[in-house]
Amino acid sequence: MQFALLLAPIVMNGFLLVYALTGWTLEGRARLNWSLEAGSVAFWVGLGMVAYGASVIVLTRLAGGAWRHPLILSGAAHALLALALGVSVVVAARV
Secondary structure, three states: OHHHHHHHHHHHHHHHHHHHHHHHHOOHHHHHHHHHHHHHHHHHHHHHHHHHHHHHHHHHHHOOOOOOOHHHHHHHHHHHHHHHHHHHHHHHHHO
16 A cells, blocks of 8 residues: 555656646647646646645554654655646746
8 A cells, every 4th residue: 555655646746747848848839739728737736646645644644654754755745746846837838
């Protein structure tokens, strides 16, 4: 179960990273089409990752995990990374 809890945010943040990089490299009409949905994608994926990270932290603490448990550190780090990538997507959509 710990492996699954560690793997899911890696996959979702990997998606968000590729999505952000795509926005920074597109040009012309493809960029316009990408920017139309970029804000909502960044919002929902970022919100989902923050909620997932918070729920992993709460579940780990309820199971008796210490604050330095890898699941707690991973949940917090991936939530912050998702926020940073979400901001990157929004900035790329506005440029």
